[in-house]
């Protein structure tokens with residue numbers, strides 16, 4: 001029973017748990033590079049992204065200035081995460097929210113915003129930012145038409161930068177004991193990198209701030225040439241890159257900008273999950289891939305911090321779906337393991353159909369017919385000791401029909417080559433010659449499947 005309130009160690013609301021995210025050392029993805037690498041893991045925020053920080057601050061400022069009154073509506077054009085930050089704070093504080101979102105964003109994000117009680121309006125992604133149908137213009141129109149509403153305006157609201165100046169920057173400084181040399185992050189609104197960058201440079205002007213920009217965005221070009229040479233082209237990574245220069249992006253705090261492709265981003269996000277146990281979104285992959293592209297500049301004692309903006313749960317149907325990755329050409333054969341192809345094979349056929357040396361050739365042919373395969377391994381005591389090929393067997397039976405009743409051992413040829421589950425599919429392509437029509441796959445010294453030339457061709461041509 002409650003006797004002493006002061007003994008209860010609880011936060012007063014979920015909003016008090018925003019920020020103070022952990023700094024975690026990176027190991028495997030940075031192996032072989034000079035420097036000490038740390039990740040600022042922003043999915044520890046209660047709304048699972050860095051944007052919780054600005055959501056709360058933008059609302060607080062609107063309240064303090066009197067622009068937002070009780071029962072009011074908060075409107076924003078958002079790629080999702082800012083919406084979650086705003087919707088969460090609005091839920092606690094009792095406001096309505098309406099969000100406009102481009103149609104390229106993952107369905108998880110729309111559902112998430114609706115879960116917080118927000119209204120979500122989907123707009124086309126493939127229109128210029130100043131088109132009346134763009135998500136930013138639609139948001140402005142809703143504010144004009146809705147009484148007692150404000151536009152959170154993350155692309156121009158100075159509170160966005162101030163939030164990172166006030167929280168992200170000081171956290172990075174403190175968590176590294178003032179030893180940070182590089183701060184690296186993707187550029188969306190530019191709020192994170194400009195706000196935290198300003199704070200860090202005020203502590204130590206030698207700290208370098210490196211922005212990472214997706215291939216297709218205009219920001220790197222603007223950084224180098226002051227003006228965009230192209231209008232930007234579509235890309236799939238979410239939350240970063242632009243086809244305009246946001247008011248919240250202050251290039252003067254940025255020391256260099258590195259470009260990263262969608263494929264590099266997504267493969268790195270998957271590596272962060274599988275190798276570091278950090279289940280992150282695509283833009284985290286962009287930031288880390290960009291950091292490694294820049295790594296030739298790092299010295300052995302440098303302290304390098306990269307910001308990982310959000311959680312992978314928001315992208316389960318995209319970058320964490322092998323089908324989606326394959327359809328978009330992001331999983332190419334050189335990166336794919338033989339196990340990956342085995343897993344995609346028709347599950348109606350047992351993983352390995354085989355004969356023993358004592359089985360008759362007739363038994364072998366029956367199995368070949370039943371499972372619609374062209375070759376079989378011959379197993380004895382869990383070892384592959386030979387192989388049977390349909391065309392060879394047929395030829396021999398035509399020459400001498402008695403062959404059908406002979407044991408397999410009299411007709412078998414050399415065993416199939418073997419690969420390990422984690423070997424690349426390109427290695428399978430190398431060994432699958434005219435003489436080797438299949439390859440056996442082993443994991444932990446046990447056979448887990450067989451891949452034929454047909455399986456590989458089917459995979460490569462889908």
Ligand SMILES: Cc1ncc(COP(=O)(O)O)c(C=O)c1O
Pocket residue numbers: 051079081082186187188189190191192193238239240281283284309310
């Ligand atoms: C997933 C994700 N990554 C990175 C960013 C970039 O942060 P900032 O807008 O502060 O530049 C955002 C911003 O929307 C984002 O949603």
